[in-house]
Amino acid sequence: MNEVVKCPKCGKPGRLAVHRVRSKGRVYAYTVVKHVENGKVRRCILERILERAEGERSPAPADLGYSYEDALETIHALFARARERAAQGDLSELEEFVVWLERKLSPAVTRWYEEAKALLQAR
Secondary structure, three states: OOOEEEOOOOOOEEEEEEEEEEEOOEEEEEEEEEEEEOOEEEEEEEEEEEEEEOOOOOOOHHHHOOOHHHHHHHHHHHHHHHHHHHHOOOOHHHHHHHHHHHHHHHHHHHHHHHHHHHHHHHO
């Protein structure tokens, strides 16, 4: 969700993000566009995507409409965009994608796989 977009509220460029807030014993999550203005982060709230009591379990990803295939399609779309920009001579996004794969996604997937495998073997 870290792509640069034109904010539909203020028209300034920013990055899409999810912003979580705790208030009065409840947890809220919002889709926002983050802008940096004069060295400070400003957020334009686009929509509330979650509200629950603190301590209450978060809904399962499937309950929010997500699936493993959705995650795979999103990663593929990010790669396709980076590959397209690389073909136009801009390698920065492809480099960022490779670094993200090496430092974030690959270690996380390996860790989840090992944990899931251990849980299955323990049963």
